[in-house]
Amino acid sequence: MAETATFDRGQNNAATHPKFLSVWDIQAYYGESYIVQGVSFDIHEGEILALLGRNGAGKTSTLRTIARLDDPALRHGEIWLDHKPLHKMKSHEAAANGIALVPEDRRIIPGLTVEENLQLAQIAPPIGWSLERIYGLFPRLKERRKQEGVTLSGGEQQMLAIARALARDIKVLLLDEPYEGLAPVIVQEIAKTLNIIRDQGITTIIVEQNAVAALKLADRAVILDTGSVVYDGSAQEVLEDEALRQRYLAI
Amino acid sequence: MLGLERKDTLLLIAVAFITLFAPIILNPFPAGSALAQFNAGYPDLMQRFVIFGIFAIGFNILFGLTGYLSFGHAAFLGIGSYSAVWMFKLLSMNVIPAILLSIVMAGLFALVIGFVSLRRSGIYFSILTLAFAQMSYNLAYSVLTPITNGETGLQLTLSDPRILDGDTGGGLPVTSLFGAEMRETTTLFIGPWSWDFSVGYYFCAVLMLLAFYLSVRIFRSPFGMMLRAVKSNQQRMNYTGLNTRPYTLAAFVISGMYAGLAGGLLAAMDPLAGADRMQWTASGEVVLMTILGGAGTLIGPVLGAGFIKYFENIFSKINDGILHQWFAFMPDGLENVMVALIHPFIGKGWHLTLGIMFMLVVIFLPGGLVEGAQRTGRMFRRRDRNADHVESDAARQRAAAE
Amino acid sequence: FTNAPTGSAVTLGFNVPQTGAYADEGADELRAFELAVEHLNGGGDGGMLNTFSSKALDGTGIMGKKVEFVTGDTQTKSDAARASAQSMIQKDGAIMISGGSSSGVAVAVQGLCQEAGVIFMSGLTHSNDTTGKDRKANGFRHFFNAYMSAAALAPVLQNLYGTDRKAYHLTADYTWGWTQEESIAAATEAMGWQTTEKVRTPLGAGDFSSYIAPVLNSGADVLVLNHYGGDMVNSLTQAVQFGLRERQANGQDFQIVVPLYSELMARGAGSAIAGIPGSQNWDWKLEDEGTKAFVKSFGEKYGFPPSQAAHTCYVQTLLYADAVTRAGDFNPCAVVEALEGYEFDGLGNGPTLYRAEDHQCFKDVVVVKGAENPQDEFHLVEIVEVTPTEQVTYAPDHPMFAGGALGECNPGA
Amino acid sequence: MDAILIQILNGLDKGSAYALIALGLTLIFGTLGVVNFAHGALFMIGAFCAVTLQKILTLSVTTIDPERTDFLGNPMKVQTPYVENWFGPELGAAIIDWAVPLAILLAIPVMVLVGFVMERGLIKHFYKRPHADQILVTFGLAIVLQEVIKYFYGANPIPTPAPSAFKGSLDIGVWLGFDPYSIIYPYWRLVYFFFAGIIIAGVFAFLQFTTFGMVVRAGMADRETVGLLGIDIDKRFTLMFGLAAAVAGLAGVMYTPILSPNYHMGMDFLVLSFVVVVVGGMGSLPGAVLAGFLLGILQSFASMNEVKSLLPGIDQIIIYLVAIVILLTRPRGLMGRRGVMED
Amino acid sequence: MGILEVKGVNKRFGGLQALGDVNLSVKEQTVHAIIGPNGAGKSTLLNCLVGKLIPDSGSVMFDGQSVLGRKPHEINQMGISRVFQTPEIFADLSVLENVMIPCFARRDGAFRLHAYETVRREAGIREQAEAMLADVNMLEKRHMTASSLSRGDKRRLEMAMCLVQEPKLLLLDEPTAGMARADTNNTIDLLKEIKAKRDITMCIIEHDMHVVFSLAERITVLAQGTPLVEETPENIKGHPKVREAYLGEAQV
Numbered sequence A: 001m002a003e004t005a006t007f008d009r010g011q012n013n014a015a016t017h018p019k020f021l022s023v024w025d026i027q028a029y030y031g032e033s034y035i036v037q038g039v040s041f042d043i044h045e046g047e048i049l050a051l052l053g054r055n056g057a058g059k060t061s062t063l064r065t066i067a068r069l070d071d072p073a074l075r076h077g078e079i080w081l082d083h084k085p086l087h088k089m090k091s092h093e094a095a096a097n098g099i100a101l102v103p104e105d106r107r108i109i110p111g112l113t114v115e116e117n118l119q120l121a122q123i124a125p126p127i128g129w130s131l132e133r134i135y136g137l138f139p140r141l142k143e144r145r146k147q148e149g150v151t152l153s154g155g156e157q158q159m160l161a162i163a164r165a166l167a168r169d170i171k172v173l174l175l176d177e178p179y180e181g182l183a184p185v186i187v188q189e190i191a192k193t194l195n196i197i198r199d200q201g202i203t204t205i206i207v208e209q210n211a212v213a214a215l216k217l218a219d220r221a222v223i224l225d226t227g228s229v230v231y232d233g234s235a236q237e238v239l240e241d242e243a244l245r246q247r248y249l250a251i
Numbered sequence B: 001m002l003g004l005e006r007k008d009t010l011l012l013i014a015v016a017f018i019t020l021f022a023p024i025i026l027n028p029f030p031a032g033s034a035l036a037q038f039n040a041g042y043p044d045l046m047q048r049f050v051i052f053g054i055f056a057i058g059f060n061i062l063f064g065l066t067g068y069l070s071f072g073h074a075a076f077l078g079i080g081s082y083s084a085v086w087m088f089k090l091l092s093m094n095v096i097p098a099i100l101l102s103i104v105m106a107g108l109f110a111l112v113i114g115f116v117s118l119r120r121s122g123i124y125f126s127i128l129t130l131a132f133a134q135m136s137y138n139l140a141y142s143v144l145t146p147i148t149n150g151e152t153g154l155q156l157t158l159s160d161p162r163i164l165d166g167d168t169g170g171g172l173p174v175t176s177l178f179g180a181e182m183r184e185t186t187t188l189f190i191g192p193w194s195w196d197f198s199v200g201y202y203f204c205a206v207l208m209l210l211a212f213y214l215s216v217r218i219f220r221s222p223f224g225m226m227l228r229a230v231k232s233n234q235q236r237m238n239y240t241g242l243n244t245r246p247y248t249l250a251a252f253v254i255s256g257m258y259a260g261l262a263g264g265l266l267a268a269m270d271p272l273a274g275a276d277r278m279q280w281t282a283s284g285e286v287v288l289m290t291i292l293g294g295a296g297t298l299i300g301p302v303l304g305a306g307f308i309k310y311f312e313n314i315f316s317k318i319n320d321g322i323l324h325q326w327f328a329f330m331p332d333g334l335e336n337v338m339v340a341l342i343h344p345f346i347g348k349g350w351h352l353t354l355g356i357m358f359m360l361v362v363i364f365l366p367g368g369l370v371e372g373a374q375r376t377g378r379m380f381r382r383r384d385r386n387a388d389h390v391e392s393d394a395a396r397q398r399a400a401a402e
Numbered sequence C: 001f002t003n004a005p006t007g008s009a010v011t012l013g014f015n016v017p018q019t020g021a022y023a024d025e026g027a028d029e030l031r032a033f034e035l036a037v038e039h040l041n042g043g044g045d046g047g048m049l050n051t052f053s054s055k056a057l058d059g060t061g062i063m064g065k066k067v068e069f070v071t072g073d074t075q076t077k078s079d080a081a082r083a084s085a086q087s088m089i090q091k092d093g094a095i096m097i098s099g100g101s102s103s104g105v106a107v108a109v110q111g112l113c114q115e116a117g118v119i120f121m122s123g124l125t126h127s128n129d130t131t132g133k134d135r136k137a138n139g140f141r142h143f144f145n146a147y148m149s150a151a152a153l154a155p156v157l158q159n160l161y162g163t164d165r166k167a168y169h170l171t172a173d174y175t176w177g178w179t180q181e182e183s184i185a186a187a188t189e190a191m192g193w194q195t196t197e198k199v200r201t202p203l204g205a206g207d208f209s210s211y212i213a214p215v216l217n218s219g220a221d222v223l224v225l226n227h228y229g230g231d232m233v234n235s236l237t238q239a240v241q242f243g244l245r246e247r248q249a250n251g252q253d254f255q256i257v258v259p260l261y262s263e264l265m266a267r268g269a270g271s272a273i274a275g276i277p278g279s280q281n282w283d284w285k286l287e288d289e290g291t292k293a294f295v296k297s298f299g300e301k302y303g304f305p306p307s308q309a310a311h312t313c314y315v316q317t318l319l320y321a322d323a324v325t326r327a328g329d330f331n332p333c334a335v336v337e338a339l340e341g342y343e344f345d346g347l348g349n350g351p352t353l354y355r356a357e358d359h360q361c362f363k364d365v366v367v368v369k370g371a372e373n374p375q376d377e378f379h380l381v382e383i384v385e386v387t388p389t390e391q392v393t394y395a396p397d398h399p400m401f402a403g404g405a406l407g408e409c410n411p412g413a
Numbered sequence D: 001m002d003a004i005l006i007q008i009l010n011g012l013d014k015g016s017a018y019a020l021i022a023l024g025l026t027l028i029f030g031t032l033g034v035v036n037f038a039h040g041a042l043f044m045i046g047a048f049c050a051v052t053l054q055k056i057l058t059l060s061v062t063t064i065d066p067e068r069t070d071f072l073g074n075p076m077k078v079q080t081p082y083v084e085n086w087f088g089p090e091l092g093a094a095i096i097d098w099a100v101p102l103a104i105l106l107a108i109p110v111m112v113l114v115g116f117v118m119e120r121g122l123i124k125h126f127y128k129r130p131h132a133d134q135i136l137v138t139f140g141l142a143i144v145l146q147e148v149i150k151y152f153y154g155a156n157p158i159p160t161p162a163p164s165a166f167k168g169s170l171d172i173g174v175w176l177g178f179d180p181y182s183i184i185y186p187y188w189r190l191v192y193f194f195f196a197g198i199i200i201a202g203v204f205a206f207l208q209f210t211t212f213g214m215v216v217r218a219g220m221a222d223r224e225t226v227g228l229l230g231i232d233i234d235k236r237f238t239l240m241f242g243l244a245a246a247v248a249g250l251a252g253v254m255y256t257p258i259l260s261p262n263y264h265m266g267m268d269f270l271v272l273s274f275v276v277v278v279v280g281g282m283g284s285l286p287g288a289v290l291a292g293f294l295l296g297i298l299q300s301f302a303s304m305n306e307v308k309s310l311l312p313g314i315d316q317i318i319i320y321l322v323a324i325v326i327l328l329t330r331p332r333g334l335m336g337r338r339g340v341m342e343d
Numbered sequence E: 001m002g003i004l005e006v007k008g009v010n011k012r013f014g015g016l017q018a019l020g021d022v023n024l025s026v027k028e029q030t031v032h033a034i035i036g037p038n039g040a041g042k043s044t045l046l047n048c049l050v051g052k053l054i055p056d057s058g059s060v061m062f063d064g065q066s067v068l069g070r071k072p073h074e075i076n077q078m079g080i081s082r083v084f085q086t087p088e089i090f091a092d093l094s095v096l097e098n099v100m101i102p103c104f105a106r107r108d109g110a111f112r113l114h115a116y117e118t119v120r121r122e123a124g125i126r127e128q129a130e131a132m133l134a135d136v137n138m139l140e141k142r143h144m145t146a147s148s149l150s151r152g153d154k155r156r157l158e159m160a161m162c163l164v165q166e167p168k169l170l171l172l173d174e175p176t177a178g179m180a181r182a183d184t185n186n187t188i189d190l191l192k193e194i195k196a197k198r199d200i201t202m203c204i205i206e207h208d209m210h211v212v213f214s215l216a217e218r219i220t221v222l223a224q225g226t227p228l229v230e231e232t233p234e235n236i237k238g239h240p241k242v243r244e245a246y247l248g249e250a251q252v
């Protein structure tokens, strides 16, 4: 389904190519440490992209940069979403333009109940799934909706974090290790959900250590190593090319 | 040397050098010149620099390492002072027993107050310590007047027993170290300069160096590391098999004893102990000193103490007359404009200047004065970027904290 | 001796509260010091130099040396005040320290000056202790004290409110408050009043309502406020708000007394002060020549009349200069000798004596009350009576002043 | 009995002041997590809004009255306020008389503005900084504000009387069947009490019935994540700060007839208000209000002679003593939330 | 008798029965896995073992002694270490210091006032810590501040901190979550190696079946707060109930 992108480095193609999300040569720093070292890729609408790499490769940092969080600081490069310049925005503006990040440590907000955590996501427009619909997908959350979010079990927190993203009307979903800490059955559930989400035209970037699971789901794969793209191609290819996996993912 | 690493040894030597030559360094302007106003090298102020330096060093052992922010440390300072003055009244004008008692008493109080207050953390701890100190202050000011002599402060009188000293003749006796009077001062005149070398100052300075050395040892010790770990993650400490309470309590008591030492020295230099020393503003002052200098750094608290005391004693004394002297070379109109411009910031406006300095420092030098020193240092040696900065590790830890 | 002047100038140290609650008093003190120095150095109109009974001073400084001064901030804290005084002595070579606006500070600095061997001419200090149990040979007080307030007030109170009164004291809980409470209670009891209650209030309490409310039902019909500064402003305003002044008790109108008064406090209390009696060391409305001369030079220089704080500090400076000149020596011991038992006139309050036994100055005391309809902001206080010296004089060994000794004068190093 | 009643009344009043100050402080400290040592200064600035309005209203034309002389014997300058010239002496005088309540109108915009400027210009940069830095910068600011006020208004208290309509006091005792004058309560204190009630209720309602409070709390706990949810938290923080400043300022305005404003009144209240907030429990508005009233009433009782004669000096330390007892028995104060400023 | 004996432990959170009558016996020197759906109560059970939570009823015996009523640090000193589900490390300290602290805890006990010695001089401790870091492939990161580690590295660090204590019982709550596959495999090897070298018992919670089946000798399946089955890995794989409640179609 996805056309394998060939990106002309050094040029901002976002305006001319009908790409949905374009990341062009982003370079980002934590203080003085140079972490995201010129990452470029682009995605079409409704595509699922697996962003892979070893620990410390810079996956999380890349997602955070796209979501326009303060850290790491973007010092060079451009990010375009649907013809809008994300790189000029702050995180809440990016969110208003349809970016949602499910962060790796889930970031459930202390002091708020499960339901409040969800309500919080629906304060600023655009609003997505209704609470009923969310609870339909995650009945576990419905049971626990009066409980303080941070006392949920690890897996439940993960569900809440994903649910919170769905509660907003989003164009791009950035998932940072969504399967971490989830029971296999739930992983399968979520995989299904992600397919549903894709069918609705939502574009997804998924970072996952469980590379096989992610690749199965994804159309494309981008592999990072020490902050740069070392592979950008079809997911299928990575699944099949043992040598490639061995080289970049050591699996 | 002395069981320290090279950079710590260098720091210690630098501090020793500066303290020993402080009477000269702090009096850079010839006496009688227009700028002599800025000279700080007279015994009383120099003593205050080092004494409050001790206070802040001790406070930093608690706050800088464990992150427990005590808002009642002045109580220990006050207790130290009262103990010392009582020792002068009852026993002898020798400063040694007085200071020993100060340290012991402050340590005991710190043990009790710390034991209770450390049951809570964060702001709850701060308020508990504040409450204890305020109670001490209020009681010392009023109900406990028989012990503290209330508002006036505890002073020596002619009728004090002083069992060891015996009769002292007509005047009030003075504090001494086995006969060397604390107030004895030799003034050295070289050209237009004049430098005061006082026994009291050197006594305090030696103790400050000792206190500083000890604090370096504590910072670099496993104990110091544990304290930093407490600050970082108490939970993990517990699940690692460490009992955090004795660690924090030990830090609290040690810093209380430092405060007691400082209080005792204050009384040894000037045998009066006032209740004001225990008020929350005094506790706040040491907090400000520490943060201003750079909490968690070795030398920061001393710098902070010097900074605040300098403003308090030097800026408050500049008056319009002095301003007119400075600008006398200008045409009259301009002179008056200059004086009017500067007037709000000096003399009775010294608080204003201090407030502004606080804000500037904290806004532009997030790590306190030490950070400022480092930046200047860095500017001078751009070349070797990777050079080890004396304080950089501590500063970094601090920046990462909270 | 300490800081013997060597050059062509002599340095005096003026240590006043520049920050804190008494900063306005401090500012006025400083104005007075500057004026005094100006006059000593021959500037201005000479002020009280013209009316002073001693003619030793001639406007050429002190013994031909130009008078210079340094200033410091006491912060109304004993500690800070001593630090500030120390620096004047050690760094600036001050040979005399003056100023201050609290008894605690005065006693503390007086002690310091004694040890350091310089003269201390205290500013505002009203506690009996300053020249009582904490008296020092190197220290002199021009201000009056709590005992003298009481002695002057008592007859006036008797005239105003009779002898059958029950008094309720609210007292600032520290040494000055206690001595004033003790003195007033003793003096009023001597004329037949009863003291129903003495209640100590914390310093800077702000809201005194919970201390004032019980007064209503205590059976008392006079409230004595042994407060000063902001505390007094607040307690008085609040007492008036609670309607104490409209009340009747024991068949008489309820009354409030503020034994120690000042114009600055009266300004703070606003209309609440109207009609309230109290005592002052001095008032600019006194009619003697010295006062007139001083008010004139001060008023012309600064645009408003001087406070009693200003007066005290001005006079202290002249007195010191005069004593040095008369002694012909800057040595503190010579100065002490010149001042002890010294009688003079022309510095306000009529003939005045510096008693040798305790270095307390004896002169007329001014009994005042708050003006009902002040014609302007400078007339908030009216003089009721000038109590003659004899009536406020006491024996040096009076029990309220017992326990201290001057010691010997200390000329220092 | 009546002695106790009257102390309860007094306590309520002191309590309302504590509660109001603590309320504002909790918004900044308990909710925004900023240790704001300048809060007392905000209270003080509020009080000086009243002073300023009074000064403005009494701005006067100066005429020379040759009949009378001033203290130096020169002809007397007579001041007539402009408002009396404009509105006639009676209405003019009445307006001046009502300066304190009118000052509310001045204080609201001024305080909100002060809050906005303070937050945007300074505090904003300190949310992520250690509490210690916040203390230093806000303490510095407090000193600066206080010195500026001192520079313009002097150090002595300035009388700001309540409107004469509220002079005098209400004899509550008579209603309850006690002797006249046994329980009286100044009218203005009643006004203050009700005023406090209204403000407290208003703030509660605002935070309870809107999501504002929840969002701000969430933003405090984790501003990054709240940003990810599309919420511009900065704007809300600024608003919250403005609100807190306004609450502090109004508390100050209305308190002026009770406590003549002076430049250090903020510092005097500062420590106490921190104690109240912490005893109430960090992050809890009801806690702050409750603690305010509780400590106010206890303090009133402790200042009764009967109590004081039993325990000398108790009135000076009662607040701290109670604070210690409460904090030792209840780990997070009366109603504190877990995790707020506990480390 | 196992080294760890949990008998009849109950824990409620308000209306929720998080643990219902849990019995568990872990044999000395075995690796015992606890698996189960999310929210089954696995972490809660561990919390009861290390003193973070106190069970409403039941008993927990370790090495013949009850752990209930003891403080967390006392329990640790008995020989139980735990790796948490979300990494608990000393974020402000360097990686090396993070590992040295447990070394001190092991050598000096719960408290010792060694305020005058210097850390530098503690060569033995440092070597120990460095050796441990080398084992988890983190030696070159030893001077980094722990907070700037990536997430997978934080987990490895925490594991190193627990291992270096040489506990008798090591509790691992999802130790490899978020770890790259290669590191997961390394971790498995490391745990195996440690197990072979020392008399250590391990109790491991994992959702990664690869890890579970590579390590575990016994597996307890927990569901809704109660143990469903306790079996050898082979038997678990085919267990229908387990498949339904937990594994789904996952390949194991």
Ligand SMILES: Nc1ncnc2c1ncn2[C@@H]1O[C@H](COP(=O)(O)OP(=O)(O)OP(=O)(O)O)[C@@H](O)[C@H]1O
Pocket: A030, A033, A035, A053, A054, A055, A056, A057, A058, A059, A060, A061, A062, A071, A104, E147, E148, E149, E150, E151, E152, E153, E178, E180
């Ligand atoms: N706050 C920070 N400060 C400094 N460096 C950081 C910070 N956060 C991460 N890093 C560094 O940035 C690099 C990339 O980290 P990042 O978290 O993006 O990796 P990752 O690919 O997500 O790894 P993982 O799979 O372990 O989550 C790592 O070397 C890490 O140490």
Ligand SMILES: Nc1ncnc2c1ncn2[C@@H]1O[C@H](COP(=O)(O)OP(=O)(O)OP(=O)(O)O)[C@@H](O)[C@H]1O
Pocket: A144, A147, A151, A152, A153, A154, A155, A156, A181, E013, E014, E016, E018, E036, E037, E038, E039, E040, E041, E042, E043, E044, E045, E085
């Ligand atoms: N402090 C608490 N208050 C209320 N409920 C809690 C608390 N802690 C845990 N729970 C609930 O108890 C249940 C068990 O939680 P636990 O963390 O033990 O699950 P788990 O088996 O570790 O799950 P996971 O595999 O997802 O980590 C969950 O439903 C959780 O929401």
Ligand SMILES: CC(C)C[C@H](N)C(=O)O
Pocket: C101, C102, C103, C104, C124, C125, C126, C127, C176, C228
């Ligand atoms: C300012 C003084 C006149 C009164 C002051 N309270 C004192 O202690 O003496």
Ligand SMILES: [Mg+2]
Pocket: A059, A060, A061, A104, A176, E150, E151, E152
């Ligand atoms: Mg990551």
Ligand SMILES: [Mg+2]
Pocket: A153, A154, A155, E042, E043, E044, E085, E173
């Ligand atoms: Mg779990």
